[in-house]
Amino acid sequence: MRILLVEDEQNVAAFIKKGLEEEAFTVDVATDGPEGLLMATEGDFDLLILDVMLPGMDGIALCRALRAKGVARPILMLTAVDSVERKVEGLEGGADDYLVKPFAFSELVARIRVLLRRRADLTSELSLDDLRVDLLARRVYRGGKEIALTQKEFSMLAYFLRNKGRVLSRTQIIENVWGYDFSPGTNIVDVHVKSLREKMDAGFARKLIHTVRGVGYIMKSGDDA
Ligand code: CA
Numbered sequence: 001m002r003i004l005l006v007e008d009e010q011n012v013a014a015f016i017k018k019g020l021e022e023e024a025f026t027v028d029v030a031t032d033g034p035e036g037l038l039m040a041t042e043g044d045f046d047l048l049i050l051d052v053m054l055p056g057m058d059g060i061a062l063c064r065a066l067r068a069k070g071v072a073r074p075i076l077m078l079t080a081v082d083s084v085e086r087k088v089e090g091l092e093g094g095a096d097d098y099l100v101k102p103f104a105f106s107e108l109v110a111r112i113r114v115l116l117r118r119r120a121d122l123t124s125e126l127s128l129d130d131l132r133v134d135l136l137a138r139r140v141y142r143g144g145k146e147i148a149l150t151q152k153e154f155s156m157l158a159y160f161l162r163n164k165g166r167v168l169s170r171t172q173i174i175e176n177v178w179g180y181d182f183s184p185g186t187n188i189v190d191v192h193v194k195s196l197r198e199k200m201d202a203g204f205a206r207k208l209i210h211t212v213r214g215v216g217y218i219m220k221s222g223d224d225a
Contacts, residue, residue: 001024001026001047001155002043003026003046003047003049004030004036004045004048005029006036006040006048006049006054007029007054012051013029013031017029020108020109026155026179028043028045032056033055033062034057036048036057036062040062040071041069044176046073047116048073049076050063050076052078052079059090061093063075063077064093064094075097076097076099077090077095077098096115096118097115113136129206129208129222130143130204133158135158138154149196152178153195156177157196157200159176160217161219167212167217168218172216173216174188174189197209205222
């Protein structure tokens with residue numbers, strides 16, 4: 001799950017990013033309104049968190065602009081201003097939910113999960129052949145046997161499964177699993193695919209992750225490999 005956080009206060013942004021990454025989300029940060037607008041329009045995010053007080057364009061204007069551009073992703077607004085007026089303004093601007101700073105981190109995570117679950121195209125379970133992934137419990141089973149994965153391996157597997165049958169480039173994988181600020185040109189994707197294969201494909205006749213030479217990887221049933 002990939003989240004865009006638009007927040008200009010560096011310490012707040014770093015705190016939220018770190019906490020959400022511990023919950024296995026991938027988080028990209030934009031530090032002003034115009035940057036947020038650009039990233040939210042061009043990036044493939046599952047949810048957007050917008051601070052209300054932002055330089056360049058405030059969070060409410062940003063939310064309106066995104067809805068006007070047809071961005072339908074769930075939007076959660078954050079603000080230090082506990083005023084009913086701003087809240088109403090934010091919700092009228094197209095936000096799905098609202099959280100007043102300072103908030104308990106567990107509440108932020110709970111609200112995010114509710115918003116993500118509301119989306120019709122999101123299920124709590126993904127599967128392919130005898131592989132089954134429970135997204136809420138973050139558990140992976142193959143042939144009925146549980147497989148222990150690291151957070152990044154889990155994020156990568158969920159991304160592969162959501163896009164099964166589609167060739168994914170290394171750049172797409174990095175953007176979705178590590179975020180924009182991760183420097184490309186490393187072999188991090190290959191290293192993680194290797195460890196994922198060792199845990200998930202080794203010992204099974206049908207391989208599910210396939211290399212597409214010169215491009216990247218594809219997840220599909222072993223039958224048509
Ligand atoms: Ca702010």
